[in-house]
Amino acid sequence: MTKALRVAMVALLLLIGGVTLVAWLGLRSDRSEESIAPVIASDLQDHLARGRYLALAGNCRGCHTERGGADYAGGRVIATSFGEFRTPNLTPDAETGIGRWSENDFWRAMHEGKRPDNTPLYPAFPYTHYTKISRADVAALYAYLQSVPEVNKRNLAHSLQFPYDQRWLLVAWRALFFRPGAYQMVATQDERWNRGAYLVQGLGHCGACHDARNALGAIRRQTDAAGGVIHNWYAPALNAAAEAGVAAGSEDQVIALLRTGLNEKAVTLGPMAEVVYNSLQHLRDEDLRAMAVYLRSLKAQASPPPAAAPRQSAETRMVANARGARDYADHCAGCHGQQGEGRVPATRALAGNRDVTMTPAMNVIRIVLQGGYAPGTVGNPQPFGMPPFGGTLSDERIADLVNYIRSAWGNDAPAVAGHEVARQRGGVLW
Amino acid sequence: MAAGVHAAEIVPLDDFAQRMQPCAACHGKEGRPATEGYSPRIAGKPAGYLYEQLLNFRDGRRVSPMMSYMVDRQSEAYLRRMAEFFAQQEFPYATPRVVRRDAASMARGEQLVRKGDAAHSIPACMTCHGQQLTGIAPAVPGLLGLPQYYLAAQLNSWRQGLRHARAPDCMAEIAQALQPDDVDAVSAWLASQPVPRDARAPLQRFDAPLRCGSLEPR
Numbered sequence: 001m002t003k004a005l006r007v008a009m010v011a012l013l014l015l016i017g018g019v020t021l022v023a024w025l026g027l028r029s030d031r032s033e034e035s036i037a038p039v040i041a042s043d044l045q046d047h048l049a050r051g052r053y054l055a056l057a058g059n060c061r062g063c064h065t066e067r068g069g070a071d072y073a074g075g076r077v078i079a080t081s082f083g084e085f086r087t088p089n090l091t092p093d094a095e096t097g098i099g100r101w102s103e104n105d106f107w108r109a110m111h112e113g114k115r116p117d118n119t120p121l122y123p124a125f126p127y128t129h130y131t132k133i134s135r136a137d138v139a140a141l142y143a144y145l146q147s148v149p150e151v152n153k154r155n156l157a158h159s160l161q162f163p164y165d166q167r168w169l170l171v172a173w174r175a176l177f178f179r180p181g182a183y184q185m186v187a188t189q190d191e192r193w194n195r196g197a198y199l200v201q202g203l204g205h206c207g208a209c210h211d212a213r214n215a216l217g218a219i220r221r222q223t224d225a226a227g228g229v230i231h232n233w234y235a236p237a238l239n240a241a242a243e244a245g246v247a248a249g250s251e252d253q254v255i256a257l258l259r260t261g262l263n264e265k266a267v268t269l270g271p272m273a274e275v276v277y278n279s280l281q282h283l284r285d286e287d288l289r290a291m292a293v294y295l296r297s298l299k300a301q302a303s304p305p306p307a308a309a310p311r312q313s314a315e316t317r318m319v320a321n322a323r324g325a326r327d328y329a330d331h332c333a334g335c336h337g338q339q340g341e342g343r344v345p346a347t348r349a350l351a352g353n354r355d356v357t358m359t360p361a362m363n364v365i366r367i368v369l370q371g372g373y374a375p376g377t378v379g380n381p382q383p384f385g386m387p388p389f390g391g392t393l394s395d396e397r398i399a400d401l402v403n404y405i406r407s408a409w410g411n412d413a414p415a416v417a418g419h420e421v422a423r424q425r426g427g428v429l430w
Numbered sequence: 431m432a433a434g435v436h437a438a439e440i441v442p443l444d445d446f447a448q449r450m451q452p453c454a455a456c457h458g459k460e461g462r463p464a465t466e467g468y469s470p471r472i473a474g475k476p477a478g479y480l481y482e483q484l485l486n487f488r489d490g491r492r493v494s495p496m497m498s499y500m501v502d503r504q505s506e507a508y509l510r511r512m513a514e515f516f517a518q519q520e521f522p523y524a525t526p527r528v529v530r531r532d533a534a535s536m537a538r539g540e541q542l543v544r545k546g547d548a549a550h551s552i553p554a555c556m557t558c559h560g561q562q563l564t565g566i567a568p569a570v571p572g573l574l575g576l577p578q579y580y581l582a583a584q585l586n587s588w589r590q591g592l593r594h595a596r597a598p599d600c601m602a603e604i605a606q607a608l609q610p611d612d613v614d615a616v617s618a619w620l621a622s623q624p625v626p627r628d629a630r631a632p633l634q635r636f637d638a639p640l641r642c643g644s645l646e647p648r
Binding site for chain 1: 443448449451454455488491495498504508
């Protein structure tokens with residue numbers, strides 16, 4: 001055997017070994033012991049009623065229903081930086097839905113992120129979170145979904161950019177970023193904390209939006225606090241005092257925000273308003289309280305340092321600031337107060353408001369551009385709303401206005417530029 | 431109860447009109463936009479019609495990202511109150527800006543409004559929208575005091591399948607029966623008409639020439 005042939009043989013063996021390893025890591029089944037996870041709504045004896053509650057807690061219908069469409073029949077477009085996903089039909093229709101799926105098929109989709117034929121699912125479906133859900137809860141969800149009205153509606157193909165449209169590459173993605181495994185009770189914490197952690201990390205899949213992702217869409221394990229971007233909104237970090245961290249707030253404040261969509265300091269808009277409207281407002285007090293306990297226990301991490309603000313001369317800054325102050329007086333002060341103090345119950349204070357001051361400015365820009373209503377919940381059935389100013393104010397004027405409210409009344413946040421406003425215009429509004 | 435006003439206090443903002451502030455950004459203060467531009471007046475339109483439109487935006491039968499975004503996460507009870515609020519607004523209309531078109535085009539527009547076009551199975555607008563064209567409560571909107579762009583865009587949207595009403599969608603049938611220049615003719619004529627002093631939509635019974643889902647009770 002020549003030396004070249006020997007080298008080629010070794011290389012081939014290494015390649016086969018590597019591919020086998022990746023395939024094994026990416027496609028292996030979870031053989032770990034079933035953990036004893038907290039049982040949600042355990043007093044509901046009826047399997048279907050419990051499943052229905054769990055489906056609400058996971059907001060399954062939110063993604064799996066298109067505008068004006070039948071519940072759970074899919075078709076909603078989920079726009080991401082990899083392309084557009086179109087959610088599938090979850091109704092029990094045998095031909096187009098999941099009517100032919102066994103309970104075990106459903107478990108494997110939720111727990112391992114695989115279709116019944118073993119092909120991997122895209123993690124736009126947050127099985128990376130659902131893997132934590134207990135088998136008993138998944139079984140109840142399955143029973144409920146099999147009971148909703150059948151709808152014959154064919155799934156639409158995703159529209160993804162190359163190479164993300166190559167589904168087989170998910171094997172490598174999974175080898176790198178996914179380990180199936182149900183929630184493990186933390187012995188040093190009490191039952192309520194564990195229930196909260198189970199809900200937040202699993203069914204609630206809060207991190208699907210609120211955690212930062214890497215370039216391949218996997219949730220980043222990071223030491224600094226950073227949130228994620230979803231539908232052109234920034235989902236603030238839940239472990240950052242400067243963003244959405246609630247360690248300093250009271251349990252009741254957290255519960256009020258989750259249940260009614262607002263509290264005395266903050267109002268939910270954008271995708272979070274949808275989560276409150278479709279899901280959180282329907283949860284039981286004990287579950288919201290458990291989530292609040294867990295969220296308040298998250299250790300505050302330092303936020304990453306803000307990027308350098310655009311350099312401007314002192315004179316330019318002064319002129320821009322005067323323009324921003326004038327537009328504030330003309331358009332905002334009537335409802336938010338001369339000193340940004342807010343006027344209850346319609347508006348919140350802008351002074352000291354984290355939604356105004358957090359470093360990523362896309363939300364405050366978006367709120368000025370497109371306005372919006374808080375969700376109309378049982379606890380707040382006739383919400384107030386913010387008017388959109390995108391039609392009346394230019395990018396530059398909105399930048400000046402945003403910079404004014406980010407720097408007035410003790411606020412001290414980095415400046416934004418007109419092109420950042422331009423970037424937030426258009427597209428689907430959430 | 432006499433309202434005591436204390437200038438020194440911060441007056442709480444808590445009434446229904448305050449809740450409707452976001453609408454003013456496009457539909458004007460009090461639901462009356464400027465006569466130029468695109469956004470329609472909503473003040474004084476029949477409550478049933480307005481409510482139906484809010485549901486149409488929510489459910490995607492009408493396409494407007496902004497309107498869908500605004501109404502998406504609200505209860506039907508709240509949407510109904512919004513519709514009733516704007517339906518009750520009675521404010522005078524501005525004098526319309528006459529849209530310049532040649533006489534033949536204006537005549538065609540007027541003919542469609544008053545008589546329709548039997549040869550093409552187009553009923554007169556007045557049959558359903560009222561002899562005064564101020565609509566018929568609770569479900570049929572008036573056609574006066576609206577920008578020409580808006581009127582033309584609605585008819586074209588129906589022709590192209592971008593606007594729908596609850597099935598059976600009678601206005602879609604009518605819009606699709608219009609001839610190529612008819613949309614411009616009828617919208618120009620309508621936009622040029624003065625609005626009668628009493629522009630309220632009377633509550634009447636009438637026989638619609640087509641079946642309309644939007645006239646059926648919810």
